[in-house]
Amino acid sequence: xxxxxxxxxxxVAPNGAGTEEFWSATLEGxxxxxxxxxxxxxxYPARQAGEVRGFDPAxxxxxxxxxxxxxxxxxxxxAAELALADGxxxxxxxxxxxxxxxxxxxFGGFEFTHREFxxxxxxxxxxxxxxxxxxxxxxxxTGQISIRHQLRGPGKALVAEQAGGLDALGHARRALRRxxxxxxxxxxxxxxxxxxxxxxxxxxxxxxxxGEYRPFDRTASGHVPGEGAAxxxxxxxxxxxxxxxxxxxGELAGQASTFDPPPGSPRPPALRRAVELALAExxxxxAEVDVVFADSAGLPALDRGExxxxxxxxxxxxxxxTAPKALTGRLHSAGGPLDVVAALLSLRDxxxxxxxxxxxxxxxxxxxxxxxxxxxxxxxxxxxxxxxTGGFNSxxxxxxxxx
Amino acid sequence: MSRRVVITGMGVRAPGGSGTEEFWSLLAAGxTATRRISFFDPTPFRSQLAGECxxxxxxxxxxxxxxxxxxxxxxxxxxxxxxxxxxxxxxxxALDPSRVGVSLGSAVAAATSLEREYLVLSDAGRQWEVxxxxxxxxxxxxxxxxxxxxxxxxxxxxxxxxxxxxxxxTSGLDAVGNAVQLIADGTADVMLAGAAxxxxxxxxxxxxxxxxxxxxxxxxxxxASRPFDASRNGFVLAxxxxxxxxxxxxxxxxxxxxxxxxxxxxxxxxxxxxxxxxKTDGREMAEAIRVALDQSRLNADAIDxxxxxxxxxxxxxxxxxxxxxxxxxxxAYRTPISSIKSMVGHSLGxxxxxxxxxxxxxxxxxxxxxxxxxxxxxxxxxxxYVPLTAREQRVDTVLTVGSGFGGFQSAMLLRRPEGxx
Amino acid sequence: MSDPTxxxxxxxxxxxxxxxxxxxxxxxxxxxxxxxxxTELGYDSLALLETSAVIQREYGVEIPDKVATPRELLDSxxxxxxxxx
Numbered sequence: 001x002x003x004x005x006x007x008x009x010x011x012v013a014p015n016g017a018g019t020e021e022f023w024s025a026t027l028e029g030x031x032x033x034x035x036x037x038x039x040x041x042x043x044y045p046a047r048q049a050g051e052v053r054g055f056d057p058a059x060x061x062x063x064x065x066x067x068x069x070x071x072x073x074x075x076x077x078x079a080a081e082l083a084l085a086d087g088x089x090x091x092x093x094x095x096x097x098x099x100x101x102x103x104x105x106x107f108g109g110f111e112f113t114h115r116e117f118x119x120x121x122x123x124x125x126x127x128x129x130x131x132x133x134x135x136x137x138x139x140x141x142t143g144q145i146s147i148r149h150q151l152r153g154p155g156k157a158l159v160a161e162q163a164g165g166l167d168a169l170g171h172a173r174r175a176l177r178r179x180x181x182x183x184x185x186x187x188x189x190x191x192x193x194x195x196x197x198x199x200x201x202x203x204x205x206x207x208x209x210x211g212e213y214r215p216f217d218r219t220a221s222g223h224v225p226g227e228g229a230a231x232x233x234x235x236x237x238x239x240x241x242x243x244x245x246x247x248x249x250g251e252l253a254g255q256a257s258t259f260d261p262p263p264g265s266p267r268p269p270a271l272r273r274a275v276e277l278a279l280a281e282x283x284x285x286x287a288e289v290d291v292v293f294a295d296s297a298g299l300p301a302l303d304r305g306e307x308x309x310x311x312x313x314x315x316x317x318x319x320x321x322t323a324p325k326a327l328t329g330r331l332h333s334a335g336g337p338l339d340v341v342a343a344l345l346s347l348r349d350x351x352x353x354x355x356x357x358x359x360x361x362x363x364x365x366x367x368x369x370x371x372x373x374x375x376x377x378x379x380x381x382x383x384x385x386x387x388x389t390g391g392f393n394s395x396x397x398x399x400x401x402x403x
Numbered sequence: 404m405s406r407r408v409v410i411t412g413m414g415v416r417a418p419g420g421s422g423t424e425e426f427w428s429l430l431a432a433g434x435t436a437t438r439r440i441s442f443f444d445p446t447p448f449r450s451q452l453a454g455e456c457x458x459x460x461x462x463x464x465x466x467x468x469x470x471x472x473x474x475x476x477x478x479x480x481x482x483x484x485x486x487x488x489x490x491x492x493x494x495x496x497a498l499d500p501s502r503v504g505v506s507l508g509s510a511v512a513a514a515t516s517l518e519r520e521y522l523v524l525s526d527a528g529r530q531w532e533v534x535x536x537x538x539x540x541x542x543x544x545x546x547x548x549x550x551x552x553x554x555x556x557x558x559x560x561x562x563x564x565x566x567x568x569x570x571x572x573t574s575g576l577d578a579v580g581n582a583v584q585l586i587a588d589g590t591a592d593v594m595l596a597g598a599a600x601x602x603x604x605x606x607x608x609x610x611x612x613x614x615x616x617x618x619x620x621x622x623x624x625x626x627a628s629r630p631f632d633a634s635r636n637g638f639v640l641a642x643x644x645x646x647x648x649x650x651x652x653x654x655x656x657x658x659x660x661x662x663x664x665x666x667x668x669x670x671x672x673x674x675x676x677x678x679x680x681x682k683t684d685g686r687e688m689a690e691a692i693r694v695a696l697d698q699s700r701l702n703a704d705a706i707d708x709x710x711x712x713x714x715x716x717x718x719x720x721x722x723x724x725x726x727x728x729x730x731x732x733x734x735a736y737r738t739p740i741s742s743i744k745s746m747v748g749h750s751l752g753x754x755x756x757x758x759x760x761x762x763x764x765x766x767x768x769x770x771x772x773x774x775x776x777x778x779x780x781x782x783x784x785x786x787x788y789v790p791l792t793a794r795e796q797r798v799d800t801v802l803t804v805g806s807g808f809g810g811f812q813s814a815m816l817l818r819r820p821e822g823x824x
Numbered sequence: 825m826s827d828p829t830x831x832x833x834x835x836x837x838x839x840x841x842x843x844x845x846x847x848x849x850x851x852x853x854x855x856x857x858x859x860x861x862x863t864e865l866g867y868d869s870l871a872l873l874e875t876s877a878v879i880q881r882e883y884g885v886e887i888p889d890k891v892a893t894p895r896e897l898l899d900s901x902x903x904x905x906x907x908x909x
Binding site for chain 3: 062063064065066067068126127129130131
Binding site: 039040043044045068096097100101105106107110113114116117118120121122124125126128129130132133134136137138139140142143144146147149150151152153154155156157158159160161167171174178180192195196197199200201202203204205256257258259260261262267270273332388389390391392 | 447500504510521527529531535539540545546553562563564565569570571574588605611614670671672674676687690810
């Protein structure tokens, strides 16, 4: 059976554009959460976000792509280029149909479409841009990445709020295992920090008015939304070896997606089953998992549910748990892939990044949350979790890869 | 990945009828359901036509509470899912929920609701800033439309993989293809799969106006969608939905299910060329067709009918004509090819599933639906596009294709499994 | 927004609109480009559609689909404008 390995990473995160920048910020506890600068948010119920500050799209993208791209697509294209370069991928040297693009997207090109809605209703239909027909839709990042790098294999765009990014990685893995492709550019990108997008995010009912994101803390009152992209190159291990890849970050050993029963159902939530299915696919026993990158909703009811699933699988305090996203906010479709990047770098460096901001974890949660400072450890297997509003659960198992 | 997957139930909502039977009657008769837009005043727009559904949520069995919490596209999906479940005669209550999944497609999902909420929040476009005091409690579901597959999952009690595949205009094909793969590789045993899109709303109309992809033949709505005709000048926007029950072949046989078709092959490829443009050679669509044939272990000459993307843009019709010739060789000239978009318009992310329904019904009735409004073919489109009138003939194997913005090119093969009449 | 009753469209006007509508790489629009095909300048049909829409809004002139070079486009716009004065 095909082994699928990560060979390239690309990150545009609120606390670091570039993989190593993000990683050093994550270990050193530098936060990307601050007052919103994209617009005057003083009149809104929440005013802090994980904003990617100082991002100059012209420095990363051909000028020709600027008029036709939303901010989220600029993040996606930038991260994809970083990932391909990091992986030493020369698309021209490979078979075009062997390279696919599978990304997740939660909001589409929302700021772009907000501008077009405004033009339509304040000026008239003839003011709407020709680019609106694709700059908005959820498939835009898959299409733009494919075009820019000449990747003609299988393409897909998935929407499952925060869970979609891990789902995309899982779909990429399946495409490789079916033999549809040798390499897939995969991950997620999102941004909606225009006034309408910001208000719409608030309306989901899970955003902390305080601007403080404290996963698993007794005082948790919601999350802080962020923006950004995490794009990875996932590759058939044999194909990677064939093209002379010398550095493999790790293996995507298993991934599973489940869905919760309807609200009010007596049936149990399905997160635990996603974990069990992903571990089973990886052929990994719970005791072999060295660290969990948790979904970390930052709302007590949801945190308690996740802690319960972890207790059921690993036992109380059975595995270190962390949430580096406390420093970036929730990045929606990019959130899961960014946690996978963090997990791979944890395996590489033998260190678990801490969960910032969290001081007081209720004892009944029964989780060993890594807080305050990085924890050094021998790490070979990590579990990454993501949940999407509505009932989506996704779990991925990554582990070190020995040639 | 060896398990075979079949369609055992379906539900359709398309312009011109309110269910599967009416949908098929329209297609078989070659009638068209495109009309002047009635949902809003289309006068300021270049293209003023659409395939609209006369959808009465109450009459469709949705409660007032469901209507309030579901976007129009989600309502379509749920109604079709209920029809599909009933049509399949499968007892979902007896299934293990963890083995049941959902895979739906949509290109623009909650666009209609987004636009409605925008007008409230921006005071009809007067303000760039929005007033959070006017936020709908459902606004977040419109921002990120996971609610569509979620509602369908709740309808059938699915707790396995649930996904919204948003591949633009091939979403309807790709969502079903995704479901087929999940059953084939053993991840799920039963999937509700299909698509819904309700894009007949000003912002979508305006965006296709800008790119001149839609026709402006406003004086003749019933004959405005003219795939492959020399006089065609764009597609007619539409809404619609189709949802299927998919299950593993042996399970379907064991319970004595009525089998519409086996999905024996599916592939999608990106053309990596242009967000909206198509190369004339049809190379990537041909590759998707080739892979789907290969998975089916069929030669091109086994194909009895090709359901074309046939959007009615000059660019598309030539592109896919080239793709058929490239993939099917001489058989491209012998096999009947038609576009139902001539009758029901182009419902973006939904149409791929609506077309799969048309293919399954063509197999059921042994009738090839026609291309309406095709009086004189574009000389560069020189294949048999079944003009105007349906054809009675044996239909055992069908190819359906889709093509969309972003460069997505998809192909699916449906066939009658052995022993099914 | 230009006043269509008094303004003719210059090559620099076109450079600005092209750049805003479809982007431009450094120097791409410099020099004598009047007779260089838009396709050679790197502008595809989509870029020209967006550019034409902006010109139509600013100058009130509809650009035919077939214009191939900046000169043809400017002639088309200026030939349709009412004489100055």
